[in-house]
Every structure is written in C-alpha cells, then in structure tokens.
Amino acid sequence: MNEQALVLKDLVKDFDGKRAVDRISFTARKGEILGLLGPNGAGKTTTIRMIMNIIAPDQGTIEILGRPFSEKMKNNIGYLPEERGLYRKMKIMDVLIFLGELKGLQADTIRERSRRLLQQFDLNSYEQKKVEELSKGMAQKLQIIVTILHEPELLILDEPFSGLDPLNIELVTRILLEKKKEGVSIILSTHLMEYAEKIVDSLVMINQGRKVLDGKLTEIKAQYGKKFIRIEYEGNSAFMSGLDYVKGWKDHGREMEIELIDLADKNRLLKELSARVSLNAFQLTEPSLQHIFIRKVNEGVPA
Amino acid sequence: MKLIAVIKKEYREIVKKKSFIISTILTPLIMAAFMFLPVMLMKMSKGEKTIQVADYSGFIYEKMMQNEKTQSSENKIPGKQKGDFNRDYFDKNTRAEGSKLKFNKIATAGLAAEELLKLNIQAIRAKKIDGFLLIPTTIKKDRKLFYYSGNISDFETNRYIQAAIRTVVSRQILIEKQINPEIVNEATRDIEFETIKVKKEGTAKSSAGIEYMMSLFMLAILFSILMGYGQLIMRGVLEEKNSRIIEILISSTDTQHIFYGKIIGIGLAGLTQVAIWFLFGMALVGKFSMGLDSGILNFLTLEIGMYFIIFFLLGFFMYAILFSIVGAAVNTDQEAQQFAAPISYLLIIPFVMGIMVTQSPNSSVAVISSFIPLFTPTLMFMRITVSPPPLLQILSAIFMSLVFISFLAWLGAKIFRVGILMYGKKPSLGEILRWIRYK
Numbered sequence: 001m002n003e004q005a006l007v008l009k010d011l012v013k014d015f016d017g018k019r020a021v022d023r024i025s026f027t028a029r030k031g032e033i034l035g036l037l038g039p040n041g042a043g044k045t046t047t048i049r050m051i052m053n054i055i056a057p058d059q060g061t062i063e064i065l066g067r068p069f070s071e072k073m074k075n076n077i078g079y080l081p082e083e084r085g086l087y088r089k090m091k092i093m094d095v096l097i098f099l100g101e102l103k104g105l106q107a108d109t110i111r112e113r114s115r116r117l118l119q120q121f122d123l124n125s126y127e128q129k130k131v132e133e134l135s136k137g138m139a140q141k142l143q144i145i146v147t148i149l150h151e152p153e154l155l156i157l158d159e160p161f162s163g164l165d166p167l168n169i170e171l172v173t174r175i176l177l178e179k180k181k182e183g184v185s186i187i188l189s190t191h192l193m194e195y196a197e198k199i200v201d202s203l204v205m206i207n208q209g210r211k212v213l214d215g216k217l218t219e220i221k222a223q224y225g226k227k228f229i230r231i232e233y234e235g236n237s238a239f240m241s242g243l244d245y246v247k248g249w250k251d252h253g254r255e256m257e258i259e260l261i262d263l264a265d266k267n268r269l270l271k272e273l274s275a276r277v278s279l280n281a282f283q284l285t286e287p288s289l290q291h292i293f294i295r296k297v298n299e300g301v302p303a
Numbered sequence: 304m305k306l307i308a309v310i311k312k313e314y315r316e317i318v319k320k321k322s323f324i325i326s327t328i329l330t331p332l333i334m335a336a337f338m339f340l341p342v343m344l345m346k347m348s349k350g351e352k353t354i355q356v357a358d359y360s361g362f363i364y365e366k367m368m369q370n371e372k373t374q375s376s377e378n379k380i381p382g383k384q385k386g387d388f389n390r391d392y393f394d395k396n397t398r399a400e401g402s403k404l405k406f407n408k409i410a411t412a413g414l415a416a417e418e419l420l421k422l423n424i425q426a427i428r429a430k431k432i433d434g435f436l437l438i439p440t441t442i443k444k445d446r447k448l449f450y451y452s453g454n455i456s457d458f459e460t461n462r463y464i465q466a467a468i469r470t471v472v473s474r475q476i477l478i479e480k481q482i483n484p485e486i487v488n489e490a491t492r493d494i495e496f497e498t499i500k501v502k503k504e505g506t507a508k509s510s511a512g513i514e515y516m517m518s519l520f521m522l523a524i525l526f527s528i529l530m531g532y533g534q535l536i537m538r539g540v541l542e543e544k545n546s547r548i549i550e551i552l553i554s555s556t557d558t559q560h561i562f563y564g565k566i567i568g569i570g571l572a573g574l575t576q577v578a579i580w581f582l583f584g585m586a587l588v589g590k591f592s593m594g595l596d597s598g599i600l601n602f603l604t605l606e607i608g609m610y611f612i613i614f615f616l617l618g619f620f621m622y623a624i625l626f627s628i629v630g631a632a633v634n635t636d637q638e639a640q641q642f643a644a645p646i647s648y649l650l651i652i653p654f655v656m657g658i659m660v661t662q663s664p665n666s667s668v669a670v671i672s673s674f675i676p677l678f679t680p681t682l683m684f685m686r687i688t689v690s691p692p693p694l695l696q697i698l699s700a701i702f703m704s705l706v707f708i709s710f711l712a713w714l715g716a717k718i719f720r721v722g723i724l725m726y727g728k729k730p731s732l733g734e735i736l737r738w739i740r741y742k
Contacts, residue, residue, distance in 0.1 A: 052554045054724060071557055079554040085546025090316065101308035102555035146551065 004066065005030045005154055005185030006051065011060035013046055020046045022209040023060070028187055028202075033180055035200035035217075036189040037289065043209040044189040045082045048158050051187075052079050065153060075104045078152035082159050082189075084143050088132040092123070092142060095131060096149060103150035110149065117145045121171065136163050144172060148179065155179060155186045161195055173199055193289040205293055212296040221286040229258045229266060230285045235277030243272065250291060257291060305556040309564025310571065317535065317572035326531075327576050330524070331583040352460060353405045354434040354452075355426070357419050360442045364408045366471040404460065406436075420451070427453055436464065443472060515661055518688045521611065522657045525681055529618045530650055532573050533626035534643070536565065540630025540723070541639055549723050558720045563712070566623045570616065577615055581608050610687050610697075617704045618680030622650065624708070624715040628735075631722035638729050653681035664690040674700050676707035714739060 006028040013021040021043045028034040036044050050057045053069045064073055086095050093114060100110035118124045121141045126134065134142060140163045147155065155176075161169050176186060176199060190196050196203065203220070205213040213220065232255050240249055240256075245265045249258040260266060266284070273279050287295075317323055358364040411419065416437060423435035434452035442448055450464060470491050477487045543549045552561050585608075629642040653672070660669045664686045673682035673692075683700045686692050721738035722730070 049550075052550070054550060054553050074555055077554065079551065081547050081550040081554075083547040083550075085548050087316075087542075087548065088546070094312075094315075098308060098312040099551060099555065101311075102305055102552065104304065 003030055004028070004063070005032075006034075006065075006187060007061075007063040008047070008051070009061045011047065011050060011062070012058045013043075013050060013055065014058055015046075019209050021050070021057075024204075024206060024209075024211050025060075026204045026211065026214050028185060030185050031180065031183050032201035033176065033186040033188055033199055035196040035203040036187060036206070037191070037193055037196055037203055037293065038206040038212075039191050042191075042206045044191075044206060045158055047206070048079075048082075048156055048187070048189055051156060052077070075150060076153045078147040078150065078155045080143060080147040080155075080157040080160055082162075084140060084163070086131045086139065086143065086146070089130060091128055091130055092118070092134075093127050095142070096146065099146050100149050105150055113149055113151075114145070117149065120175075121145060137165055137168055140164055141168060141171075144175070148175070153184060155184055156189075157186065158189045159191070160188065161190060161192055169195065193293060197289045203289070205296060207293075207297050213292070217289075220292065224287045224292060226284045226286055227259065227263055228285050228287045228291070229260065229269065230281070230283050231256050231258065231273060231279060232281035233273065233277040233279050237277065239272075239276050243269070245269075250288075257285075257288060259287070259291075306560045306564045306567075309556070309560055310568040313539075313565050313568025314572050316539075317569055318575065323572065323576065327579055331580050331587070334520075334524075334580070334584065335587055351405055352433040353407060354436055354464075355423050355432050356406050356408050356436045356438065357411050357416065357423075358408060358438045359411055359416065359440040360438050361440075362475060363438050363442065363468060363471050364406065366475065367406065367467055404463065407432075424451060427451060434460070438468070442468075443476060446472065515689075518661045518685060519658065521607075521688060522654060522661075522681060522685055525611070525615060525618065525684065526650060526654045528573060528577070528615065529622050529680070530647065532569060532619060533622040533646070533650075536569055536623050537626040537630040537639055537643060538636075539565065539569075540627050540719075541633065541636065544631060544723050545634070553724075558723070559716050562627065562716045562719045566620065566627060566712075569623065570619050573619055574612070574616065577612060581612070584608070607688060610684060613701065614680040614684040617701065617708065620708045621677060621680065621704070621711060622646065624711045625649075628715050628718050628722070631719045632725070632730050632735050634726060634729065649677050650681075653678040657681055657685045660685040661689050665692075670696075674703065676704045679704045717741070 004027055008027070009025050011021055011024045012019070024043070024047055026034075036047065038044055046055070049055045051062055051064070051069075062069060065076065067073070087098075090098075093111070096114040097107050097110050100114070101107065105113075115124065115127070118127060121144070123134075123138060123141060123145075126138070131139065131142070144160065147157065157176075160172055160176075164172060173195075176188070180186060188196065188200060197217070200217055202216045203214065204211060234254065237251050237256065240246065240251070240258075245261055245268065247259045247261045249256055258269065260269065263284075270279075270282055273282070356364050409419070416439070420435070420437065423432065426432045427435060430453070433454075434450060437449040437451070439445070439448065446469075448468060450461065452460075455461070474487050474491050477490065478484065482490075543552065549561075625646045626643065629639055629646065633639045633642055656669070656672060656678070659666075660673070660682055663669060669682065669686060670692070672678050673686050674696075675682075679700045683692075683697065687697065691697075717739045718735055721741050722735065
C-alpha cells in the first residue's frame, strides 16, 4: 500500500501576474497530522484550494492517497474551508443530511451519525434549530461535524481553530487526535503556531508563497537543540536590550524566550535576571515554532 | 445520486419558504377576483339605479317608456329581444346581467330648470337618487342633454341613455316630417354587432375586451414568475458564494451537479406552484362556471393551460440560467442588481411587445420576435392566446428554444464554475466571457 496521504510536487499558482504559490513541494504520510504553517497571506489557502481541485495549479502535480485527484475521491476527503458559512435558513439536521448526501451517504446513516456527533459537540439540543440561531462558536463546531461526518480518510482543515474559545479548541484538538488514532491523515493549516506545536507530527512552513522549512516536528526541534532559555517573571524587562551576550529574545509579558550567543553565559543571565525581576521559572528549552519560523524568514533562505 | 441530493435540497428550500406559500395561495385568489369581479361589480353597481328625469321637451320620457314597456316592468336592461334596439345594443357591448335602471319623471310645470337641478344635485349627494337627467326643450334642435350623477364613468349607463334618447329624437323628427312610421322603424333599427373569435377549431362567441384582458393577465403572471424565480436563484447562488458553502459543495461533488441540480430543483418548485394554480383554476372554472363570464370560460381551456406550462418551463430555464450566471459572477447584492438589470430588460421587452401582440398577433414584427428564443416564452404564448399560429410555427419555436437552452446551460455551467470562486472585484463582461475558455 501507498504510505503517502498527499504528495505535492512543484506547485505554482499565479494570480494576475503575482505568484501566490511558488514551487511548493511536500509529502504528508498516512496517519499523521501535518501542519501547514505560515502567516496570513503566505499561500496556505491557495495551496489547499489546489489540493481540493477548487482551483487548478498553473504548474505542478498533486497526488492524493496515491492517485491524482478524481471526482470519486471527494467522498474520502473531509474539507473545512477557511471561510465558513452554512445555509443560514436551514435546520441543522437538514444541512447535515444535504451535505452528507453530497458525500454519498444515505439519509439514515447521516441521521444516526449526526446525532452522535452533535452529542459529542454538545449541540444535540439544536438538531431542529436553524443555522442562524447558532452562535459563532457553535456554527464552527457544526462545520467541523460536516467535515468529519462521512468519515473520510483524509482531513484537510484550513484554520480550524479560528473563532473558537479555548474550551472548544480543546475539544477540536481532542477530536483530531481521536481521528489520528483511527488512522485518518490530517492536513492542518494554521497561522497559530502555538496550537500547531502541540499536535502536529510534521510540518511545512511557508512564507510569501515559498516553502521555508519542512520535516518532522521532533527532528526540526532537535536541530535547534535546547539552546533557548524560557523564563517566567514579573517586573520590567527593559534592561534586556543592554545585555550584549544575548542574541535575541521574545517577550510575552510574563514569559520570555531568550537566545544567547553562547549558552555558557546562562549563569550570567540568571544572575542578572534575579537582580532585576522576580523570577518564577528559568529553564533550558527548545525554540518555539514561532521562533524557528521568524528565524527562517529572517535568514531568507528557502529550505 | 448527488445531483438528486442537490435537486431535493433546492426544491425543499423553496417550497418551505413563506413567500412561496403566500404567493401560491394569493395568486389564485387574485386570479379568482379578476375573473369574478367584473361580473360581480356589474351586478352590484347596477343593482338598481334611480334616475330622475326632468323632461322639458314633453315627449322624450313617454316615448322612452313605450319602448321599455315591451319589456319587464322592472326595466331590466338585457334579456335580448328582437326589435328592441336598446337592449340589443346593451347586451352586445357589455354583457351585463340584471342591471336595472329606473327612470322617474318629475313634474316640470312652473319650475325653473335651475331650481330642479339644485334639488336633484342635493339628492344625488345624499345618495337618494343615482342620477338626474335634464332634457331641455331644445333637444331636437341642439341634440344635447345633461346627465348629472355621482358616477359619470359608468359608460354602460351613459351609452344606454345616449342611445335610447338619440333614437327617440330621431324617430320624432322623422315622424314630424310625415315619414311613413314603418319606414321610420326600418330606418332606426339597431345594428347588431356580434364579435366572434376565430379559433383553430370552430368559432366561439367572445367579447374582445375580456379576451384581451385575460391574455395580458396571463402575460403578467408569466412575467412575474420568471422574474421572481430568476431573482430567487440569483440570490441563492450569491449566498452560496458569499458564505463560501460553495467550497464545501465543490469539494463534495461536480460543479455541474450543483449548477444543474439547482436549476432543476427550483424549476420543479416553480412547476409545483404553477400546477397548483392550474388545478385550482380548473376546479374554480368547473365549480363556478355559471358565475363566470363566458369570455373567460372560452379562454381558459386545457390547451391554454398546457401551453402555459410549456412556455413557463422554457422561459424558466432560460432566465434561471442567466440569473444564476449573474449570481455566480458578482460579489454583492448591489453588483447583482446591476448585472440583473439587462436581463430584466430582456423580460420587459417582450412584456411590452406582448401588449402589441395581443392587438395584432399576426403582424410580421410579432411573428418574427416570437421566434427569438429569449422572447419565445412570452410572445409565442401571447400569440397562441390571441390567435393561434400554425402548429408548425409553435413547434419550431419550442425546438429553437430547447436548442438555445442547451447552449445556455453549457455556457452557464462553464461561467458558473469559474465565477463562483472569483472573489474581490466586480468582473467585466469581457472577463466573464473569458471564463468560458478556462478549463
């Protein structure tokens, strides 16, 4: 059997002379969660639309589950578009039946599965309500139900966390991990690196239409090693700019990631910090994805 | 199967709409009102009209009454009887039933016309009488009389009075000239004016006015449902585009399924509505045929009903495709309205021409334009209702429309496929045409 869920080769797409996607290639293995990461406007959605055959690539090839895209394949893919919307005037169950039937399911099967999923997503009392009566978060959850209703082998999710509160982000993360356990391959596009970091197995970073980095999360992190220092603190961090042995830092307010020119200076830093702020934690760590991304973009080297 | 899912969804969505239910019920009610109202109005308004007559000529009232006496004592106007020209005249032109006019002569001796007039105008205002007829002494010379009433647009009554008195005056003049009374009778006899509609098989008596009204009425219904459903489709497509559901749909099935399923589904909903009207109309005509004007009965045949459905469907598909293209191409409701305007003109042109067609259905303009596919649904239907063209013409127009629809559907599916995913700026017509060449 083919072990690749998705293979992209040299994908190119231009819009009005502007290159939106520039020779992007990557492979997603079956049964893993691949994060397609990058800032807004990097070309993630365009790439996904090409995978979904919504727009045609100008160059390059795409193979899904070992074959080029075909109409029949659509029943095997669950796609959550970036911009959401469902028929506002339709009842929840009617929406599920219609979209389920479009994926080749029978109405009875849809009803049964929908009830289970609505329960799981805490929406069971809304079955006969209209879509417009749902809150934004609820509509988002409904959309995720629509995406997984037909139990696809491959899930392609464009910004699945946007518009969700922390509780629902938890819920969606749990569902995704469950799906992964079932052997479903998942492509997850997001600009929220801190969420991606928690669940992806491998990742592809893109910026301005180009791939800047890809590989397994653990391998990428290992490359950078535990050269970073993460602190939790209270106080004023303005003094940081005066420390000449610090290469860079990212201040989150009560947390800070610090990179030293030479890790040997870590005790010096600790001393300095203890004198300046009230320190709650000080640990050596791997860089965050966000940090790696910023580094990669600044280096300007396409991987 | 997926096509059926789309058809089912579109059909249900429309049929469950409040506006659908309301228009399904309301239209036949309006239709019924339109059919029964003329008859009912005539009955009601003419229940009995009392007209006071101040006859200064001294002979008109008596002569008029002599003519009337041959009829029922109630002055029932229709009830045609040979020799009574007034009744004949009336019957032919208005088909009124049960109208009654009651003429009361009032004494004029020693009373000035001004005074009588004042009194009677007060009586009219108080609704004690319906009219006041002032016949001057000079009527023979001036051939002029005065009729005062709260309702002077009741042409039926006006014409009746005018015609009756004209005859009385003419006869009086002739008799005073010592003309043989038999010749006088001969000379002042009424001329019958019978309108007969030429149908494909046989002829039927019919009144031109009602026929004309019915044709226009059907045209208006056709126009408004084509327009209504077109707008509905356009908004539906735009909603799918703007809410981006279209991406989910496209990732589930072929765009052609979405496009054709939508049009077929909404078309079936429209057909359901028309079928309900059709059955309602048949029931109505069957049950209340005696209350209906025979002109309407002659008009509303099964054949006309069938043609209505055929041309409704042809028109529906043409305009549905055009409107769905607009929905797919644009981004906002405002842009949609801008693009929809020229399509609306395509519907308004035959609507306006339809009025001309009812008047001269066989003019070359009418014949030629009824073969232009976009106009066929309205204009060919108009021609059929007014003066059925040869079957060959009807069939070839239908065939041409079908060819045109196939072409439009092919074109529409292509533009739809591209347009529905184009966001951002308003496309130009040139761009839309370029989309056809996209793969």
